[in-house]
Amino acid sequence: QSALTQPASVSGSPGQSITISCTGTSNDVGAYNYVSWYQQHPDKVPKLMIYDVIKRPSGVSDRFSGSKSGNTASLTISGLQAEDEADYYCTSYTSSSTWVFGGGTKLTVL
């Protein structure tokens, strides 16, 4: 199972919007609507931000949204804030009944 492909880094200024992509295959991202996104600040535990491609857990800001097209899922953060600076990981269920993570994207708020 190969890791999902994410950009190593993205950046944006406060107030702007950014999008992080997560590219898989027809055996994972493209096959199921089971993509989740996690935020991890340095030395902290990951936090669920989006699940089932588009669903947002209670307590997560509506500035975070998810989408999917074909084999690529995306996380969009609007109205960028300093506290959004963190690493972001996507994950997808696969046709092998396993899970696969993306390599992670470091978001820098300029």
Add this chain to the structure above:
Amino acid sequence: EVQLLESGGGLVQPGGSLRLSCAASGFTFSNYAMTWVRQAPGKGLEWVSALSGSGATTYYGDSVRGRFTISRDNSKNTLYLQMNSLRAEDTAVYYCAKCLTSGTGIDYWGQGTLVTVSS
């Protein structure tokens, strides 16, 4: 409040074994699938293994299949990961995590326990 507390990490020699435990509280443990995710120092997250609520169905990542065994004791609200034939590349923080009701993601993570495989 959901709490997941891992234990059992430490230093082990290559080829050795270690058993991790995860004590769960704050939810009906047997109703939820559970999973282990690891993170090597300075690296990304890697899914390791998962187990259904009843314990009847197990899932493993390619890098650990045949060496690691996941299990649970629902009477003790505890999840386990038996790790055998450990390699240097197994060095990581191991997180115990609770799956969503749908089983399609993770909603709670433990603080993690560090496993170091080195001679």
